[in-house]
Amino acid sequence: MxxxxxxxxxxxxxxxxxxxxxxxxxxxxxxxxxxxxxxxxxxxxxxxxxxxxxxxxxxxxxxxxxxxxxxxxxxxxxxxxxxxxxxxxxxxxxxxxxxxxxxxxxxxxxxxxxxxxxxxxxxxxxxxxxxxxxxxxxxxxxxxxxxxxxxxxxxxxxxxxxxxxxxxxxxxxxxxxxxxxxxxxxxxxxxxxxxxxxxxxxxVQHGGHWVSCWQRPLHFHAGEDPKVTSQPWYDPDKFELVRCLEDNVAVIQGELAALCARPSYRWGGVGTAHRGNQNSSHDADLVAAGEWQEVVLLGDSDECIDNCSHCPAQEAQHKASLSAVGAMYLNDVTTAVDGMDGNVFAGVPWLKRRIVSSNEMLGCMQLLAVQSTFKQWSSLSVQPPGKGEQTLSEESILSKTQVYVLCIPSRLKHAQKLMKRWGFNAVFVPGPDKREPPGCMGQSLGGVAVSLQSGSHQLRMDLDDLVASGVITEGYLDVIWQDVEYMPEGKVACHLGHLNILQRFLASESLGRVQADAVRKAYALIFEDDLEPGQPALAAELRDFLSRVPTDFDLLHLGFVRESLEARKAVDSGGQVFRSVEALGRHAYLVNKRVAELLVEHTLPMYNHGDKMFQQVYQKHNLKAYHPKEPLFYQDRINFESELTERWKPSRAFQPTSDNDFIRDCDRPEMLRRHERKMQEQTEIMAMQSKVSSVLFLNIDGVLNRQKTPSSSSRCGRALPGPLRILARVLQRAPSCVVLTSPWRLDERYAGRFSSALAREGVPWAQAVLAVTPDGRGRGFEGAELKLLEIRSWLESNTWVEEWAILDCLDLTGLDESLHGRVVCTDCRSGLQEEEAELLVNILTGT
Missing domain, CATH: 1.25.40.10 (Tetratricopeptide repeat domain)
Known part of the structure; x- marks a missing residue:
């Protein structure tokens, strides 16, 4: 025992x-x-x-x-x-x-x-x-x-x-x-x-990460052993790979010539995602300037498999001992290297003289730099890709493009670094920054005054003034309310910032708004200021994509979110360019002047969020909008908080399905961290709520907005700013649990919208998180009697309540005399007023 x-x-x-x-x-x-x-x-x-x-x-x-x-x-x-x-x-x-x-x-x-x-x-x-x-x-x-x-x-x-x-x-x-x-x-x-x-x-045999064991040890440069250095030639006695390349140069040359002779063949840009090896975009930093391209035979994509099928001799050798091998050119190999003797790379300044970044590039370098046979490569006369196809040169597009960045002051340095990294000479167009102190905000957006709340660094736009001045429609107020997690100030400021850039792009030379060379540009490439730096190959990937887009494009979504993966269709044979169907996002896009005019004309006044209006324009006018297989540019959701929403969201290129949420792996740790923080906040909220002993039973229509009669209903339960701020001050003075009694509580999303609205007015989340009365329909009561029954039922289940009040536009005291001193009745035509707020404070505090 x-x-x-x-x-x-x-x-x-x-x-x-x-x-x-x-x-x-x-x-x-x-x-x-x-x-x-x-x-x-x-x-x-x-x-x-x-x-x-x-x-x-x-x-x-x-x-x-x-x-x-x-x-x-x-x-x-x-x-x-x-x-x-x-x-x-x-x-x-x-x-x-x-x-x-x-x-x-x-x-x-x-x-x-x-x-x-x-x-x-x-x-x-x-x-x-x-x-x-x-x-x-x-x-x-x-x-x-x-x-x-x-x-x-x-x-x-x-x-x-x-x-x-x-x-x-x-x-x-x-x-x-x-x-x-x-x-x-x-x-x-x-x-x-x-x-x-x-x-x-x-x-290698398992699959993933490495495609050849010759990628180990790390790039052949370890300790004092022979290693790759910044030199044009490599000694075959020291590097087995070099000897193999020299021994097989005739075979390599013949198969490469046959590969390039195929009418449909396209070279891949060094370091781009379309080069045939999806995991080697970091190799782009090998190239200092110029457009170097290659053929990759041993990689992890369908293109590599296709390449190998046309190069059987090389494929067999690679699988035996080598990593990926290819050939690079600068527009025309003959021009670049023919006739050069000795130190060839001294005459090719476009190639960085440095230790290469991977064995795949090592293979390319060694293949190109075998001295005894190097001139044989010039006889191939390799031509740039795309000749004879209906595409624009990426250089012709970029040379006709003015780059703009919509940038708030606190992100200017980050944006400048990005433009320098990508090689763009950009115009930085300032936007309002909610973190700037008073005095730095003395500006206007499209003629709309911007001000700061007294004693606060929070940007405040008066929505009624925006309606009156024609910047937003009355209907957009309902959109804002139903998407209350979004900050209307940020949404309006962001959209006006984009329209400002488009107007500058369209401005005539006589207006003096931009330099003459910018006015003559055919395209505008517009970035927002919160982008990720991306891989070193990003600029090369952009050029590769631009070389593939149809010549008649109107709009290019270079960064996009929530596209329909099922509905979109590729428009090129390589499956790298797609027609936009539902793509959203304005963090990186390119437009011509016709589209710029349409966007300016049809998106002011604002009737919806800016990116959704842009979507509706390209859908309604059947514009030729295209995007790459995957976004080239992503917003940095980890290092930059959104100026548009209070709720953190991961970046999703595609609409989630039951099988794939399309959240990037790099965003998942942050998503988990935010979720854990939210759970901790909920724990803290529960602890704070346990200290609250007062309850406010709250109706919405006729209390926080204006209605013709007490029984009237609004379109979406939107609270007006004035009554909402008065209620917020009541809850700050008399902390209470808010219990919704309005029929709007039956909309499962409404409580979340209203909680966010209260929190934005300064109400602690512990009070902004709402409760609701039970649904008593079907018990033979309706109207005021039903509401009173639901309130009593809630009180019976929550015996911890000490003080409580009812805020409604219906006078419930006629139904129950015991409610005298508990009910504050508003005039439905004006909503909650200051004198009624004082009564509420007295009731809830027991004074």
Whole structure:
């Protein structure tokens, strides 16, 4: 008989631990499903309370049960991202000799190693790895365990031991990319390059990341061994790859000539996503200037497979020993290199003299730089792609294009760096910045006054003035309300900024608005100021795309969001140019003057959000709008908060489907961080709401807007600015829980809109998060009687309420005399006024 069986208190505690463990396990499962997009995020607000219960009984537990409690404490705090609190109990589980199952102990060790990795506690990680191996009977339960031990040993400058453990992880999981990278560094330190390639071949065979084992060791430049340097020729005695190229130059030349003779063949720009190897856009930084292009034979795209099918001899050799090999040219190879002797690259200044960035470029460089046969390449007379096709030269487009950047002051330096990086001579058009102090905002947008709230740095545009001045329509106010997460000031300012640029582009020389050379440009390329720098190949990818677009284009979406992947159709044979169907976004687009005129003419006054109006113009007028296979330019949603919305959104190029949410991997960590922060905020809100004992039952129509009769209804429940601000001041003076009684509460999105509207007026989120009365329809009551029944039902279910008031345009006191002193009745024709607000404050504060 165990101690728990004879001790009722211990039995009770053990049962409670089982109950808490089940709840924590359920939350952990929900969290995993949410991370995989298979369900909603769990509510972690109960976790602190559960951990408090476990902590309270911890010291009274028998030793074996205490280990189970430690497991719950460690995993619970880790679930809440409180790793400092999680570490000690998990370490106790790790070192325990009983009380927890092997699976739990291994899980604890795995979490411990991950926490210690962040802290750089490498010695303890090694000990933890050894413990995991021991606990599981001399084997590894998961490849992450030997991987983390190997990483720790590498950081402790023990590369030999590190390489062994990292290779064990690879043997357990052939696709463990990070383990390969760590192993490669350790083996390179040991100068065991043969082992580097042998292990790398496993990943090549598995598929992904590397396409040839000759991409290891890292670019052939390790330690004192022969390595690639900034020189035109490479010694075949030092580099096996060079000798192979020299021995096979005749075969390579013949197959390349045959490949280029195909009528439909297109060369790929060096470092572009369309070159035939989607993962090598970083190679663009090899080129200092000029348009270098190549043929890639060994890569990860359909184009590479097609290339190889026409080069069977080279394909066989590459698969045996080489990485991707190609040939580059600068418009015409003959002109560039024919007749040059000796140091050829000294006569070709367009190519950077530097260590190349990948083995694929190494292959290209060596193939082009074999001295004994170099002149043979000039006889190919390779021509630029696209000759005879109905496309414009990318240079002819760019030479006729004026580049503009819509830029708020705080982002000017970032925007200038981007333009310099991409090689654009841009005109920076300022837009209002909500973070600028008063005095910096003395400007107007399209003749519309912009001002700051007194004592605030928040931009404020009077929406009624915007309607009166013809900048927005009355209907746009309803659009703003229904999309209340968007900030109307930002939406209006952004759109007027784009129209300002389009007007400058269209302006005649006599107006003196822009320089004469800008006026004569045929196209305008317009950027917003919050773009990602992109890969070094971005400028080359842009030129490649421009070389492919049809000559009759009207509008190019170079950056886009929420396009329909199913509805769009490719318009070129290579599948790189698509007709825009529903593409939105104005962060990077190119227009001609006809389209600029249409956009200016048909999007003012604003009747919808700017990007949606642009979409409607190109759809309604059947404009020839095109976009690339994937956006060339993305907004930086991580480093720049949106000026248009208060809710963070990841950038989605395509509309989500049941199979794919189209959120980029680089955005997922930020999305998870924001979600976790939101969960924490909800926990804080619940804590704050628990301190509130007053409730305001709130109607909308006739209270926060104006109606002809108390029973009238508005189109969308939009609150007018004046009454809304008065209500906000009431809640700031008399903190209360707001409970909606309006029929609008039955619209599941309405509470969210109204909460955001209150929060924008300065009401803390703890109060801005609304409750609603139950739906009492079907119980034989209607009108005021039904509303009163629903309020009473809510109060019966919430006995914590001490003070409460009803704000309505219906006088409910006639139905129940006990409501005297509880109801504040507004005039439906004017809405909430200051004197009524004073009455509310007195009721809610009990004064």
């Amino acid at each position: 165990t101690l728990l069986e004879v001790n009722p208190e211990h039995a009770r505690q053990a049962a409670k631990l089982v109950e808490i463990r089940a709840e924590l396990d359920s939350l952990a499962t929900q969290h995993c499903n949410a991370c995989m997009g298979k369900g909603p995020a769990p509510d972690f607000s109960v976790v602190p309370g559960l951990l408090k219960e476990v902590t309270a009984m911890h010291e009274q537990l028998p030793e074996l049960e205490r280990a189970k409690a430690d497991m719950m404490l460690g995993c619970g705090w880790h679930m809440l991202h409180e790793d400092e609190k999680a570490l000690d109990p998990l370490l106790r589980v790790m070192y325990s000799n009983g009380g927890v199952e092997v699976a739990d102990q291994l899980s604890a060790i795995l979490v411990v190693m991950q926490i210690l990795r962040k802290k750089g506690s490498w010695d303890t990680i090694v000990q933890a790895g050894s413990k995991a191996f021991e606990v599981d009977g001399g084997q590894w339960a998961d490849p992450v365990l030997p991987f983390l031990k190997g990483v720790a040993l590498a950081r402790l400058n023990k590369p030999a031991e590190a390489a062994d453990f990292l290779e064990e992880a690879i043997n357990m999981n052939a696709g463990f990319k990070q383990a390969y990278l760590e192993f490669d560094q350790a083996a390179t330190t040991l100068r065991d390059f043969e082992r580097c390639r042998r292990v790398a071949q496993k990943l």
